[in-house]
Amino acid sequence: xxxxxxxxxxxxxxxxxxxxxxxxxxxxxxxxxxxxxxxxxxxxxxxxxxxxxxxxxxxxxxxxxxxxxxxxxxxxxxxxxxxxxxxxxxxxxxxxxxxxxxxxxxxxxxxxxxxxxxxxxxxxxxxxxxxxxxxxxxxxxxxxxxxxxxxxxxxxxxxxxxxxxxxxxxxxxxxxxxxxxxxxxxxxxxxxxxxxxxxxxxxxxxxxxxxxxxxxxxxxxxxxxxxxxxxxxxxxxxxxxxxxxxxxxxxxxxxxxxxxxxxxxxxxxxxxxxxxxxxxxxxxxxxxxxxxxxxxxxxxxxxxxxxxxxxxxxxxxxxxxxxxxxxxxxxxxxxxxxxxxxxxxxxxxxxxxxxxxxxxxxxxxxxxxxxxxxxxxxxxxxxxxxxxxxxxxxxxxxxxxxxxxxxxxxxxxxxxxxxxxxxxxxxxxxxxxxxxxxxxxxxxxxxxxxxxxxxxxxxxxxxxxxxxxxxxxxxxxxxxxxxxxxxxxxxxxxxxxxxxxxxx
Numbered sequence: 001x002x003x004x005x006x007x008x009x010x011x012x013x014x015x016x017x018x019x020x021x022x023x024x025x026x027x028x029x030x031x032x033x034x035x036x037x038x039x040x041x042x043x044x045x046x047x048x049x050x051x052x053x054x055x056x057x058x059x060x061x062x063x064x065x066x067x068x069x070x071x072x073x074x075x076x077x078x079x080x081x082x083x084x085x086x087x088x089x090x091x092x093x094x095x096x097x098x099x100x101x102x103x104x105x106x107x108x109x110x111x112x113x114x115x116x117x118x119x120x121x122x123x124x125x126x127x128x129x130x131x132x133x134x135x136x137x138x139x140x141x142x143x144x145x146x147x148x149x150x151x152x153x154x155x156x157x158x159x160x161x162x163x164x165x166x167x168x169x170x171x172x173x174x175x176x177x178x179x180x181x182x183x184x185x186x187x188x189x190x191x192x193x194x195x196x197x198x199x200x201x202x203x204x205x206x207x208x209x210x211x212x213x214x215x216x217x218x219x220x221x222x223x224x225x226x227x228x229x230x231x232x233x234x235x236x237x238x239x240x241x242x243x244x245x246x247x248x249x250x251x252x253x254x255x256x257x258x259x260x261x262x263x264x265x266x267x268x269x270x271x272x273x274x275x276x277x278x279x280x281x282x283x284x285x286x287x288x289x290x291x292x293x294x295x296x297x298x299x300x301x302x303x304x305x306x307x308x309x310x311x312x313x314x315x316x317x318x319x320x321x322x323x324x325x326x327x328x329x330x331x332x333x334x335x336x337x338x339x340x341x342x343x344x345x346x347x348x349x350x351x352x353x354x355x356x357x358x359x360x361x362x363x364x365x366x367x368x369x370x371x372x373x374x375x376x377x378x379x380x381x382x383x384x385x386x387x388x389x390x391x392x393x394x395x396x397x398x399x400x401x402x403x404x405x406x407x408x409x410x411x412x413x414x415x416x417x418x419x420x421x422x423x424x425x426x427x428x429x430x431x432x433x434x435x436x437x438x439x440x441x442x443x444x445x446x447x448x449x450x451x452x453x454x455x456x457x458x459x460x461x462x463x464x465x466x467x468x469x470x471x472x473x474x475x476x477x478x479x480x481x482x483x484x485x486x487x488x489x490x491x492x493x494x495x496x497x498x499x500x501x502x503x504x
Contacts, residue, residue: 001198004342005204008208010236018042022040025038028168030168031194031197032103032173032174037049037059037063037096037234041062045058047059050239052091052092052093052242052244054093055093059237062093066096066101067101067166068164070102072160073085073132073157075161076157079105079107079131080169081170084110084128084129085098085107086111086134088112088114088121088133089114091220091244093242094154096240099221103172106173108175110124112222121143128188132147133146135148135149135150189317192370200231202341202344202369203324204232206324206326206342207311208286210236212238212239214262216255217229217230217233217240218266222494225264225315228321241255251273255282255284261284261285261286262285262287265288267293267312270287270310274298286311287311288310289311290313295428299312299330299334300330308327309327311325311326312338316390317372318372319371320371321344323340323341323346324338325338332398344366344368346367350363362392362394364388364401365387366386366387367386367387392405404422405419405421413440418450418478418479423450424436426471426474427470430467432456432457432460432462434457436453437452437453437490438481449481450481451503452483454484462486464485467484468484490503491503
């Protein structure tokens with residue numbers, strides 16, 4: 001682990017007094033977002049912590065704002081250890097301050113998804129027993145029946161609260177991330193607080209971000225991947241660059257003008273960047289994606305345009321990370337999900353739980369330092385310390401992991417096991433196709449068949465028979481979609497996952 005931290009600049013020498021203060025803070029506060037921010041403020045108080053279109057704060061200033069907000073929430077709203085607050089916000093400095101304030105009080109902070117309906121947010125708020133919501137001004141209308149503070153109210157609380165010295169809570173605050181809700185109502189997943197620098201080293205083992213980098217985080221902070229980017233940035237005392245909404249041209253301009261060395265995104269954003277500027281004028285050293293499947297064809301196109309800077313983290317809300325594919329891995333085979341990073345164990349197991357050999361397809365199981373602590377509705381168990389991801393996959397003879405699809409996505413068509421993902425990968429390679437989703441649908445003759453939902457590039461034309469003939473040429477007959485439907489866009493979550501139930 002130490003050689004990874006040294007390579008990324010975390011063991012570089014600095015002023016002895018500040019190093020001692022940083023380590024003492026981590027010992028007292030732990031590795032929550034509150035502890036990491038306070039420790040970074042002790043070590044590098046004048047380093048810019050966050051830049052968004054409305055503001056820019058150093059680490060010392062961001063901690064001061066977070067601490068004042070925490071004190072105000074405790075005194076005026078009774079939030080303390082074990083309390084529950086919700087944060088309903090897009091990417092900006094105020095969202096970070098709200099998360100840190102809650103954790104600094106020992107509260108549980110539920111990260112709410114702005115794309116949910118008012119009814120869904122109301123259901124989540126009651127299910128999670130949220131006492132108070134901190135929300136963006138334009139999202140207040142989504143919060144019926146729960147006490148809430150908008151940005152104006154929060155700013156007044158911060159301004160009216162004098163500086164104070166907040167002590168570490170008796171019990172560390174915790175973050176709760178909602179599952180994507182693509183197949184059912186969102187559930188709250190308790191995020192584990194890191195116990196040290198091991199989780200940071202695991203990710204940095206394969207994604208070469210460094211201390212002091214400027215990192216544009218386009219992935220939403222309320223999602224596991226965006227949250228991970230925040231924690232990585234705090235650990236590296238990096239500068240986060242944020243925008244409330246993802247706009248390809250604004251993202252490219254910010255990366256260029258602010259000299260960002262890193263870009264954290266979700267795969268669908270890569271497609272939008274390529275459409276906006278096929279030949280970019282500036283390329284970050286690291287572009288890291290996660291949150292949904294990365295089509296192999298898109299990975300290749302992106303690296304051809306932006307250079308070999310792309311890293312793909314395969315994980316989930318429950319597992320955090322499973323494997324990471326480097327540019328070298330994806331040049332070898334763009335379909336691969338890479339290799340497990342430092343400190344991560346991955347096994348392929350049969351339905352009966354037996355480990356499978358190289359090349360055999362089974363459920364992917366993982367063990368790492370950041371497996372979730374269970375859903376808020378109940379406690380999960382992880383047999384042998386391994387968590388089943390619900391994904392099916394296999395290792396090749398070079399140790400590269402491949403995800404073959406969700407276990408519940410596989411269909412049986414005429415007695416044959418069929419996975420939608422290879423069909424999606426193939427159709428996405430057609431030059432006319434912008435994006436595609438393939439799912440199983442009932443069929444009276446074969447039991448189930450595939451249906452392909454296709455979005456074309458503007459001005460392009462393609463018919464259903466041409467798509468079916470293309471698949472028939474390269475894959476088995478039972479992989480040929482019975483239905484090919486053309487849509488203007490695919491229904492997606494904020495992190496780019498397709499929502500199959502809305503397709504059907």
